Amino acid sequence: MKHLFIYSIFISLIFALAACGGETPEQPQEEAVDDGVRTIEIIGNDDMKFVVREAAEGLVTGGASGQHLLLEAIEASPGEEIRIRLTTVSNLPPAAMSHNLALVELGTDLDAFARASITARDNDYIAPEFEDRVIVTTRMLGNGETDTITFNAPEEPGEYDYVCTFPGHFAGGMVGKLIVQ
Amino acid sequence: MSLLIAAGLALLVLPGCDQLSVKKTLDGHSYHLLDQENRDIIFPSSFKGNVMLVGYVYTHCPDICPIITYNMRDIQRAFPDEDRFMLVSISFDPDRDTPEMLYDYANNYRLDQNNWRLLTGEKSQVDELLKTLEISTLKTPTRFIEDDKPIYFIDHTDRVTLIDHEGNIRRTYPGSELREEIVIEDIRNLLDRMDT
Numbered sequence A: 001m002k003h004l005f006i007y008s009i010f011i012s013l014i015f016a017l018a019a020c021g022g023e024t025p026e027q028p029q030e031e032a033v034d035d036g037v038r039t040i041e042i043i044g045n046d047d048m049k050f051v052v053r054e055a056a057e058g059l060v061t062g063g064a065s066g067q068h069l070l071l072e073a074i075e076a077s078p079g080e081e082i083r084i085r086l087t088t089v090s091n092l093p094p095a096a097m098s099h100n101l102a103l104v105e106l107g108t109d110l111d112a113f114a115r116a117s118i119t120a121r122d123n124d125y126i127a128p129e130f131e132d133r134v135i136v137t138t139r140m141l142g143n144g145e146t147d148t149i150t151f152n153a154p155e156e157p158g159e160y161d162y163v164c165t166f167p168g169h170f171a172g173g174m175v176g177k178l179i180v181q
Numbered sequence B: 001m002s003l004l005i006a007a008g009l010a011l012l013v014l015p016g017c018d019q020l021s022v023k024k025t026l027d028g029h030s031y032h033l034l035d036q037e038n039r040d041i042i043f044p045s046s047f048k049g050n051v052m053l054v055g056y057v058y059t060h061c062p063d064i065c066p067i068i069t070y071n072m073r074d075i076q077r078a079f080p081d082e083d084r085f086m087l088v089s090i091s092f093d094p095d096r097d098t099p100e101m102l103y104d105y106a107n108n109y110r111l112d113q114n115n116w117r118l119l120t121g122e123k124s125q126v127d128e129l130l131k132t133l134e135i136s137t138l139k140t141p142t143r144f145i146e147d148d149k150p151i152y153f154i155d156h157t158d159r160v161t162l163i164d165h166e167g168n169i170r171r172t173y174p175g176s177e178l179r180e181e182i183v184i185e186d187i188r189n190l191l192d193r194m195d196t
Helices: A002-020 A110-118 A128-133 B002-013 B064-077 B099-108 B123-132 B180-195
Strands: A038-044 A050-052 A059-065 A068-076 A081-088 A102-104 A134-137 A146-152 A158-163 A175-180 B031-034 B040-043 B051-057 B085-091 B116-119 B137-139 B154-156 B160-163 B168-173
Touching: A038 A068, A050 A059, A110 A128, A110 A158, A110 B064, A128 A134, A134 A146, B031 B123, B040 B116, B051 B064, B051 B180, B064 B085, B064 B160, B064 B180, B085 B123, B099 B116, B160 B180, B168 B180
Parallel strands: A038 A081, A068 A175, B051 B085, B085 B116
Antiparallel strands: A038 A050, A050 A068, A059 A068, A081 A146, A102 A134, A102 A158, A158 A175, B031 B040, B051 B160, B137 B154, B160 B168
């Protein structure tokens, strides 16, 4: 319990130090690559949602989240090469608000995976016992940070879940599906 | 030998050795709150007759509250058919945690809301209740982002409280490190005592 209290103080200090931060980059930091691979720019925001700047073919979007659109699903062909560039845009310090995007195998118990990952801070919030269920994941990203993953969609058709494993974000609705069809 | 046995028995019956002895009574206390369905709740009298496991959370918590809620959910699932047992989550962030927010929170965590009430209300009422339950909170400085949304965090006591069917506090546990088997045994024990 003591270490949790210390951790809370740590978060508070970071929060206080970051009070002047919270820059929201308009564009991801990484250079775009034009190699024909479909690239999906995704933002993780303070509402604990995956969002995109605009609708596009192959993306299933919902209502608005801030000035962006909720990303509900990504459609892909079996084996299609896809690039996901995830950027965190936040007014909060990384200890309080970071995002990743972890795509998992069909049939994964997402609730159990997210729960187990809450305490896996030393492993970038990916529970070691679930690592073999993770197809691909970005790094955990604080405000302004970007990570890019390039991978092939699974060959087996189905709806694959992706989730942010930062504590509370799965419960906050930071999930989506890769629909392979 | 018989002396040793007698001494052991004496220790067992001494009230101070009973982990579930009454630590404090909420008798005479009354706090007006709202649940996640915006219904008026008077705590604890609205829940009298139930053994209660009470946790303290806020929905914007970036660290231990999700763990506390999951741990309490495990306990709930150990008593699927027990209608004399319930769970209560009290938000210590009533400014942001409206009944609607708590309803969404319960759904997002896939809580069985049949016997789980999430409470919020006027800050003064919540603060008084927390004081009675000996829960401390410490809010970080607030700042506002573009759309006037307040940003702050709350350090808080990491605790879950077991309250019997008459509103007596029987035991507390560290919420994020709940030992499921102990809590379940304590709840069963209190339920058994109701029968006698």
